[in-house]
Amino acid sequence: MGGQLAKLVARRGRWFIILPPLVFLFLFFLIPFGFALKISFGEAALRIPPFTDLFGRDAAGHLHWQGTWVSYRYLLTDDVYIVSVLYSLRTALFATLICLLVGYPMAYAMSRASKSTQNILMMVIILPFWTSFLLRVYALESLIRDNGLLNTALLQLGVIDHPLRMMHTTFAIYLGIVYSYLPFMVLPLYATLEKLDRSLLEAASDLGSRPWRAFVDVTLPLSVPGIIAGSMLVFIPAVGEYVIPALLGGPDNLMIGRVLWDEFFGNHDWPVASAVAIAFLVLLAGPIAIHQYYRVRQEEY
Amino acid sequence: MDSRMPISLVSVLCLGIAFLYVPILILIGYSFNASALGSVWGGFSTQWYAALLEDAHIRKAAMLSLEIAFASSTLAVLLGTLASIALVRFPIFRGRFLLAGMINAPLVMPEIITGITQLLLFVSMLQLLGWPSRGVVTVILSHVAFCTAYVAVTVQSRLQSADMSLEEAAMDLGATRPRAFLDVTLPLIAPALLSSWLLSFTLSLDDLVISSFVSGPRSSTLPMVIYSKVKLGVSPDINAMATLIIAGVGVCVILASVLMRRAERLREREMQAAGI
DSSP states (O other): OHHHHHHHHHHHHHHHHHHHHHHHHIIIIIHHHHHHHHHHTOOGGGOSSSOOOSEEEOTTOOEEEOOOOHHHHHHHHSHHHHHHHHHHHHHHHHHHHHHHHHHHHHHHHHHTSOHHHHHHHHHHHHHHHHSOHHHHHHHHHHHHSTTSHHHHHHHHHTSOSSOOOOTTSHHHHHHHHHHHHHHHHHHHHHHHHHHSOHHHHHHHHHTTOOHHHHIIIIIHHHTHHHHHHHHHHHHHHHHTOOHHHHHHOOTTOOOHHHHHHHHHHTSOOHHHHHHHHHHHHHHHHHHHHHHHHHHHHHHHO | OOOOOOHHHHHHHHHHHHHHHHHHHHHHHHHTBSSSSTTSOOOBOOHHHHHHHHOHHHHHHHHHHHHHHHHHHHHHHHHHHHHHHHHHHOSOOTTHHHHHHHHHHHHHSOHHHHHHHHHHHHHHHHHHHOOOOSSHHHHHHHHHHHHHHHHHHHHHHHHHHSOHHHHHHHHHTTOOHHHHIIIIIHHHHHHHHHHHHHHHHHHHHHOOHHHHHHOOTTOOOHHHHHHHHHHTSOOHHHHHHHHHHHHHHHHHHHHHHHHHHHHHHHHHHHHHHHTO
């Protein structure tokens, strides 16, 4: 018996390694999307569990489709979904660009520091990522609210005579996203810039290229994988961000993450919430595919 | 190295780092402020820490979150390490593409989508199988799912750089493959296991969105309690809470990285001594 088991392990051993994570993630990460898809076609009249089966059998025993597109049709008729999706996409896009503009010079400077300084700087950039996201957003709030430190300081200095309104504005949303996601932009950029072959720059300069030209012609094109990786790591989560618009934004800053949250906890409309989630995922499929492609390619080389 | 780094670059880097740290430092400062008003300095005080310790609600949520984080990160390190071994060591197997996708997708998937879909799964499972009702178990299951992804990615890059020839040498000397892996490669990737455990622990401890969806009525985690307090406005005891968490995490991370660097250096010296 024991000998047989040992033989089985020896022959099929690798499945003992592959199967546990494969099965777990399949069950608890992938299958949930199937349930969301099913429920999004759920009957409007039965919006509380249990949901109807999508396929039923008629009297003759033939399978027939009995799902409904009602939830999806609802998404197109009610402005709030389209408006909030477009607003989220635009906000995430601009926030990603700001992160890139701030993060690129930072990563570039890091990659040109001495090796020991680089290690310390890496640590310094990673550390905020380890500290609570929620608490960092909250920390930002205590900085920018009407009686926060920034306003108090500016009032004391006489720069302004009444507090600037920063909380619950679009500015606060951008500040929140850039602040929270900046390390995600800097680290992949640094990883590509650090691996960059210095001799190429020397060659460019030997051939008479000015530093700025050499940067545009050599460094920038070679850092494109880092730019894309960093941008995806910022853009995709930022589109679905909930905490930042909920804590820092105002009622106008209706991002899709917040709409989804309210749909679930406020309206309890699960089929519609599922439909929003599925539609949102379809929208993000492109960026997610780009992210996957670059990650897989990175693994191969 | 290039010593003629332009001043502008250096200043951008310094400003960027200041931008990341100033709000946290201000928060820490506020936590010692005797005044309950955020903007006024009322003198040094540790009263908010005392208030925090007396708050049974927060204490209970903190204990629950620590338990969940411990269980989730331990399970995630197990599953994530297996996943990374599968992806690095077995170039071809059925389901490889699926596994690679499932460990990369959670890294970018908006939490709100993961949360909603997992809630729907648990609700449907409860109907079909009578298990699991929403609570600690469902929170742990969903935390394990996203932490596994982070572990797999971290350990994977470490495994890729681990030298296969050492393991082969052990096998030439008569070790079986599992033995060679456990004795040779496992110590090599141990630092990655430790850091990914720590990362999973903090990610789990910090998660608000997914936990809000999948937790039950009596299983409010610490971030959920903090969030509901913060939503209501200024709460100075949260400043104290934040300082404790940030200090705890900061010390652990710095300590772990110092230890790992020392172990690394020791190993390099041994390798040199052995003439490898």
